[in-house]
Amino acid sequence: MAIPLLKYSPVTQNSRVEGYEIPGDDQPKIYSTQNILSSTDINDLIEAAYRQIFFHAFKADRERFLESQLRSNQITVRDFVRGLLLSNTYRRAFYGMNSNYRYVEQTVQRALGRDVFGKEETLAWSIIVATKGDEGFIDAILDSDEYLDNFGDDILPYQRRRVLPTRSEGELPFNIKSPRYDEYYRSILGFPKPVAQSSVRRFTPQEQKPKAGSPALFMDMVRGLNSLQQAVPSQRVSAVGVNFTSGVPYRKVSFPINDPVAAAAVEKVKQGA
Numbered sequence: 001m002a003i004p005l006l007k008y009s010p011v012t013q014n015s016r017v018e019g020y021e022i023p024g025d026d027q028p029k030i031y032s033t034q035n036i037l038s039s040t041d042i043n044d045l046i047e048a049a050y051r052q053i054f055f056h057a058f059k060a061d062r063e064r065f066l067e068s069q070l071r072s073n074q075i076t077v078r079d080f081v082r083g084l085l086l087s088n089t090y091r092r093a094f095y096g097m098n099s100n101y102r103y104v105e106q107t108v109q110r111a112l113g114r115d116v117f118g119k120e121e122t123l124a125w126s127i128i129v130a131t132k133g134d135e136g137f138i139d140a141i142l143d144s145d146e147y148l149d150n151f152g153d154d155i156l157p158y159q160r161r162r163v164l165p166t167r168s169e170g171e172l173p174f175n176i177k178s179p180r181y182d183e184y185y186r187s188i189l190g191f192p193k194p195v196a197q198s199s200v201r202r203f204t205p206q207e208q209k210p211k212a213g214s215p216a217l218f219m220d221m222v223r224g225l226n227s228l229q230q231a232v233p234s235q236r237v238s239a240v241g242v243n244f245t246s247g248v249p250y251r252k253v254s255f256p257i258n259d260p261v262a263a264a265a266v267e268k269v270k271q272g273a
Contacts, residue, residue: 005124005125005127005128005140006120006123006124007124008117008118008120008121008124009120028158028159028160029048029158030155030156030158031044031048031049031077031155031156031158032045032077032154032155032156033045033073033076034154039071042070042071045070045077045156046067046070046080048156049080049081049156050062050084052156052157052158053081053084053085053090053110054084054089054090054093055175055180057089061087061089063083063084063087066080066083066084076153076154077151077153077154077155077156078147078152078153078154081111081142081156081157082138082139082142085107085110085111085138085142086134086135086138091134093180093181094106094107095134097180097181098181100126100129100130101122101123101126102178103126103129103134104116104121104122104125104126104129104137105122105178106178106180107125107137107138107141108121108125108141109159109177109178110157110174111138111142111147111157112141112146112147112150112157113150113151113157113159113160114159114160125137125140125141128140159171159173159174
């Protein structure tokens, strides 16, 4: 016998507070199949669905069969979202790498567009995961009155009331607030890796970067030469007190005194001179 969903009291959150909002760049874009006019619009909806559920989908993570069914109007957006939440990628990255509590928090954020109300809701949904499995949990989320009232069959889930007009800073995106992997698995996988940076890097636009042959590329070399000349000052030598005679190499020939042949040759040279 399956345990029914426990009752929990919803706390006041941004998604439950109605207010007057002026449309702007900070407001989330609502994707729906009701206003699709071309194939580009359906492609944008599919990409937005991958960002909402996976945050980023590689080529191997894409569900081509579900995409084809959605393009041909064989399934609704709610069915497409259900397929992504029950895909191998979501099960491996979210259900397999996290506890039931964290899995419930991430699924509620991505499917209902809000944070969990508290520990009571997390506990209630985790019991559904433990008794009915992840497939029963996903069906209960997508068949709930909250999902149908806010998104229905045609609207893609989005983060509701992320930016409030009365606050200078809105809520963080779900992918930053609740990353895909838990802290335990992030330590095993070895990320995030700290990067030690001793120097401050400045961003230079592409059009302002010096090209090949530009004199700006040789400024560092010129500055190095100037600093070298300042470190080793040049010495000036006067030619007045220089003895050039002593500077010329001269080889003296000495012979043993006991050698009569050498003595006679030296004496003959002296007489000839």
